[in-house]
Amino acid sequence: MTEILLEDLPGVGPATAEKLKDAGFNTIEAVAVASPAELANTAEIGESTAAKIINAARQSADIGGFETGDMVLERRKLVGKLSTGCVEFDEMMGGGIESQSITEMYGEFGSGKTQVAHQLAVNVQLPREQGGLSGSVIMIDTENTFRPERIKQMVQGLSERNGVEYDHDEFLKNIHVARAYNSNHQILLVDSAMELANELKDTDKPVRLMIVDSLTAHFRAEYVGRGTLADRQQKLNKHLHGLQRFGDLYNSAVVVTNQVMSKPDAFFGDPTKPIGGHILGHTATFRLYLRKSKGDKRIIRLVDSPNLPDGEAIVSVTTDGLVD
Secondary structure (H helix, E strand, O other): OOOOHHHHHOOHHHHHHHHHHHHOOHHHHHHHHHHHHHHHHHHHHHHHHHHHHHHHHHHHOOOOOOOOOOHHHHHHOOOHHHHOOHHHHHHHHOOOOOOOEEEEEEOOOOOHHHHHHHHHHHHHHHHHHOOOOOOOOEEOOOOOOOOOOHHHHHHHHHHHOOOOOHHHHHHHHEEEEOEEEOHHHHHHHHHHHHHHHHHHOOOOEEEEEEEEOOOOOEEEEEEHOOOHHHHHHHHHHHHHHHHHHHHHHHEEEEEEEEEEEEOOOOOOOOOEEEEEHHHHHHHHOOOOOOOEOOOEEEEEEEEEEOOOEEEEEEEEOOEEEEEE
């Protein structure tokens, strides 16, 4: 199959193609899933022209038409499952963390969200037969919580468990970390991530995992008070759709961590609630609630999923990483 270039689309000349590439629309697929307003702003063209370009891209990339359920099932076979390294946790998730979907982990400080993220960043690099996806990781770090020393400890633990001598420097080379300094920067980093994923697409370690730790910290700090809520939610929504698009285009798992707030007026049940409201609740494909238990134990609860029953798994966070 010959690859179709942006310039081959009707209405796209070399100058427009250049503008689209600068804005992160490097492939026909990326153009096909864009909205006309977004494309019109980026490439400085009229909305009707943008709509025509998008339509042509959809036909070329074979995106956006109706298909039957059995075809969808066939396509779902391409979805990868990333093992967490814990049997109980994997079983609850139907085999592991899914690619092409957003998995949100929320819980209070110290509940193990960042630890799970670090563990997944290690596991995704393993070959598929060992529960990995033979891929590399992009990490957007908003709270300065990424620790290479922790990755070294986890690789060491993995070596002991699997009886294979892994080189932690090799693992660290496949983790691409960017520190986000505010919410605008955080949103822009998704575009940079697409460029990086494009570069790594044909290597032996394509990007198979995107981690945002934490998704809501900057939004929470910058948008204070009720008056800014609508703006915050709109921006958060845009960011989440950018992440979902990344997952779809690169068959990558997207894992985001989220902070919680306390509801002092809750007399019954758990007073902790995730930030981000309904927008985040509806956009995340899987929602996991993490909470502390005795010692190094953490309880992970599957709160929402399109195809799995609610369940709980108990894991331990040890020096060697996540274990049953």
